[in-house]
Structure formats: C-alpha cells, structure tokens
Amino acid sequence: MTTLDARGLSCPEPVIMIQKAMKTKEASYVMMVDNHASKENVTRFAEKAGYTVTIKENGGEYTLEMRK
Amino acid sequence: METNIKLTKLASCAGCGAKVGAGTLSQMLEGFQTHFDERLLVGYDKSDDASVFKLDEETALVQTLDFFPPIVDDPFLFGQIAATNALSDVYAMGGEPRLALNILCLKDSMGSETVQEILRGGYSKAYEADTIITGGHTIHGAEPLYGLSVSGFVHPDKVLTNSGAKPGDVLILTKPLGIGILTTAAKADLVDEMLLNRIYTQMTFLNKTAAHIMKKYEVHSCTDVTGFSLLGHSFEMAQGSDCTIHIDVANVPYHKEAYEFAEMGFIPAGAYRNREYAENGVHVAGDISRAMQDILYDPQTSGGLMIAVTEKDADFLLHELTESGVPAAMIGYVTETQEHSIILK
Structure with missing residues (x-):
C-alpha cells in the first residue's frame, strides 16, 4: 500500500x-x-481507474482509501 | 527580473474559476446602507452582470469590473482573454462598451516585457470592441491579476437584465462549455496544442457579434455564462425572473474532451462551489452522468451569452447567429415557476 499526503495542495x-x-x-x-x-x-x-474509494473525514481533512 | 516565467505558475487559481461563490457574496452584502436612486435601473440586488444608471430618456450608463489571475502562460493571450471577458458584461446587458480602465496587479518577478504584452492584449480587444482604454491602476501584489473596468451605454428601455425571462422563452447559448475543466487539465500538460488553440480562440472571441444580432429580435433576458457556470447563471436567471428553466442537456454544446477530463477528476474547485450554490434548486429529471453535471457546473472564463428569446424569434436568431460564425445552440426553455428553479433532462 502506498500512502500519499496531498494536504496543502x-x-x-x-x-x-x-x-x-x-x-x-x-x-x-x-x-x-x-x-x-x-x-x-x-x-x-x-x-475511473477501477478502484473503490472509502472516505473518512476528520476536522476538514479527508483520508481516501482506494482499493481494487 | 525574470522574463521567461510561466504566468499560470504565479497564480493559485485560474481565470473565472477564482471568482468568489455567488452565495458567499450576497451574504456579505446583506444589511449594508445604500442610497436609493430611482435612476439606478440595475443594482447588485439581482446579481446582474453590470450596473445600469439612467442618464436621460435616451441613455443609460452601464458599468462593470472584471479581473482575474492568469489562465494561460502567454501574456498577450492572457490580456486578450481578460479584456474579452470584462467587455462581455456590457454586451450581456444589451449595451455597447465605450470606455475602459485597466486594473493590473504585478508580481515582482514579472519582467516589463511580460507586463507590456498583457496590456497589449487588453488594448487589442478593447480596440476590436470600439472601446478606448483611458487609464487604470497598477499595484504590486502576491500574484498577477488583470482586467478592465468597462463603461458603456444602452437605451434605458432596452436594458437586458438576467431577470427578465418569461414563460415560453427559448434559451440560446453562444459558446460551448468545458473551459474550466480543460484549463485545469492543461495545468497537468494533458491538453494537446490543437485543443488549446481551439479554447484560446473561443476565450478571445468577443460577444460583440452575438450581442449585436440578438438586439434585432425579441429578447427578454440575457446573461454571460462565466464563473458561476451554466447552472449557476441559470439559477440566477430563474430566481430573478421567477420562472423555471428547463435544460435539454443533450443539446448543450461542450468540448467533448472535457467529458473525459471530468471523469478523471480534472475539475476546478469553482465547479464544486457552483454546485453547492445551485444544486438545491436543480432537479435532475433524466439520466445525466456525474461528468456531464460537472460540465454544467464548470466555471467558464470569457464564456458565451445565454439569451432568453421569444419562441417565434428563436429559430431566426439561432440561424443568424450561426450564419455569422457564432457557435450558438438552443439549450432549453422557460416555463412558469415550478418546484425547482432548474430542471435538467
């Protein structure tokens, strides 16, 4: 699993x-x-790339888990 | 001083996508004390494209201001797009632009040639619009901005507001949608040169011809489709006119490439602000994909006019527009007010 931080972008x-x-x-x-x-x-x-996305929100930030 | 900088890299958001949400603005203005003057024919209360002030029985003054950060890297092109966009507000009111003032913000790293090119772009479009730039104001700031404050004239009885649509009117849109999505994808270098040139041509295409033609017909209402998107501006027209707007989505012109980029998530933040503003008033009656809806909420920079014309004149107006090289299409119609302001089908 790869974890990416795009906060601030x-x-x-x-x-x-x-x-x-x-x-x-x-x-x-x-x-x-x-x-x-x-x-x-x-x-x-x-x-679009075929992943299922689960979203968790925490204080205005979001963690997206993407699984095939 | 740098001379070969990428203008769009100096800006945090691009073109009309930078516009503050419509709902946010009206909330901020609530309760402010202003003078009442019966000569003010159009003020901010109807969220229109420009203000209109009656000077005498024959003449009213149209005033507007529009500016934004760079949407393209070529400074001349940026100047042209910003000026085309600013001039459009006067055309949308049924007016003729005549005078303009530059509004310009420079970042220190911009070379003088870049600044001169931006201004040259603005002057070229003002000239094409028979408008004289008489001066302006320039400051230093955190990111580049350019636009015009435009003054024009209109006969007081021939002002076209965005709140005059009537049941039975047909809606005509004069430029295809998808500019915000395509310019977002262009930031990721995903848009080929041919397509880029096509959207640049569109963004520098004055609404002058369309405006001159529409005046020959029985037009009840007009607005230009810019930062608030087709649905945001339709929502304002429907609310202001106390009508419901029906949009035949299959007839709405858009750049086909924008659909795929929307599916891939190359959507400007302004599209989500537009959705938040208008979606409670929108009923999706047909099977309309998420990507297509994204295009309908996409902020347009220097977009086309949306014209509400009587049914009897609609075919003739459309014909004359297309014959004159304006990429117009019939996109819907207006009825008495229903449960929702906008119905998509």
Whole structure:
C-alpha cells in the first residue's frame, strides 16, 4: 500500500500525484487531502481507474482509501 | 527580473474559476446602507452582470469590473482573454462598451516585457470592441491579476437584465462549455496544442457579434455564462425572473474532451462551489452522468451569452447567429415557476 499526503495542495496537483502513483498499479492506495475539491477529484480519478474509494473525514481533512 | 516565467505558475487559481461563490457574496452584502436612486435601473440586488444608471430618456450608463489571475502562460493571450471577458458584461446587458480602465496587479518577478504584452492584449480587444482604454491602476501584489473596468451605454428601455425571462422563452447559448475543466487539465500538460488553440480562440472571441444580432429580435433576458457556470447563471436567471428553466442537456454544446477530463477528476474547485450554490434548486429529471453535471457546473472564463428569446424569434436568431460564425445552440426553455428553479433532462 502506498500512502500519499496531498494536504496543502490545490487542484489539479493531488490528481496529478495520484495519477503518477497509480502507474505502479498497486492494489491499494491511501491519500490525505484537506479540501472538498481535492477529495472529489481524487475520488473521480480513482473510480475511473477501477478502484473503490472509502472516505473518512476528520476536522476538514479527508483520508481516501482506494482499493481494487 | 525574470522574463521567461510561466504566468499560470504565479497564480493559485485560474481565470473565472477564482471568482468568489455567488452565495458567499450576497451574504456579505446583506444589511449594508445604500442610497436609493430611482435612476439606478440595475443594482447588485439581482446579481446582474453590470450596473445600469439612467442618464436621460435616451441613455443609460452601464458599468462593470472584471479581473482575474492568469489562465494561460502567454501574456498577450492572457490580456486578450481578460479584456474579452470584462467587455462581455456590457454586451450581456444589451449595451455597447465605450470606455475602459485597466486594473493590473504585478508580481515582482514579472519582467516589463511580460507586463507590456498583457496590456497589449487588453488594448487589442478593447480596440476590436470600439472601446478606448483611458487609464487604470497598477499595484504590486502576491500574484498577477488583470482586467478592465468597462463603461458603456444602452437605451434605458432596452436594458437586458438576467431577470427578465418569461414563460415560453427559448434559451440560446453562444459558446460551448468545458473551459474550466480543460484549463485545469492543461495545468497537468494533458491538453494537446490543437485543443488549446481551439479554447484560446473561443476565450478571445468577443460577444460583440452575438450581442449585436440578438438586439434585432425579441429578447427578454440575457446573461454571460462565466464563473458561476451554466447552472449557476441559470439559477440566477430563474430566481430573478421567477420562472423555471428547463435544460435539454443533450443539446448543450461542450468540448467533448472535457467529458473525459471530468471523469478523471480534472475539475476546478469553482465547479464544486457552483454546485453547492445551485444544486438545491436543480432537479435532475433524466439520466445525466456525474461528468456531464460537472460540465454544467464548470466555471467558464470569457464564456458565451445565454439569451432568453421569444419562441417565434428563436429559430431566426439561432440561424443568424450561426450564419455569422457564432457557435450558438438552443439549450432549453422557460416555463412558469415550478418546484425547482432548474430542471435538467
């Protein structure tokens, strides 16, 4: 599992980060983001790539678990 | 001083995507004391594109201000886009722009050639719009910004607000959607040059021709579709006109490439703000994908006009627009107010 921290980044940087990471085609990834747009955009990218996304919110920050 | 800097790297967000959400603005202005003047035909209360003040029986003054951070790296092109976008607000009110002032914020690292190119871009579009730039104001700041405050004129009886739509009207949109998504994808270097050139051409295409043509027909309402997206601006038109707007999504023109980028999550933050603002008033009656909805909420920079025209004139207006090279399409119609402000099908 690869863990990525995209907190402090604005779109499209978190999506570019997950796009690069997913080139290794691992079964699961975890990414932390700190805004609604990044949460939605990374979710869209992961779902398009065939992953199921589970989102946990904690004080305005989001942890996205992406699994094949 | 650097000369070969990437303008978009100096900005935290791009173009009309930087616009503060519509709901946020109206909340902030609530309760402020202002003078009442019956000559003020259009003020901020209807969230319109520009203010309109009656000077005499024949003339009203149209005033607007629009500026934003760089949406492209080419400074000349940025100047052109910002000016095209600012001038559009006067066209959307049925007016003719005549005078403008530059508003410019420079970052210290920008070279003088870059600044000159931005201004040259602005002047070129003002010239095309028969508008004279008479001066302006320039400051240093954290990121580059450019735009114009534009003044124009309109006959007081021929002002086109965004709150005049009537049941039976047909809606015509004069530019395809997807600019915000495509410029976000361009930041990730995913957009090829041919497509980039296509959207640059669109963003520097004045709404002048469309505005001149629409004045020949029985148009009840007009707005330009910019930062608040098609649905945000439709929501304002529906609320202001006390009507319901029906959008035939299959007829809405958009750049096809934007659909795939939306599915991949290359969506500007402004699209989510627009969704938050308008979605309670939107009823999705058909099977409309999430990506298509994202396009409908996508903030447009220098977008087209949305025109509410009588049904009897709609075909003729559309025909004349397309014959004149304006990429217009009929996207929906207006009815008496229903449970929702906007119905997508």
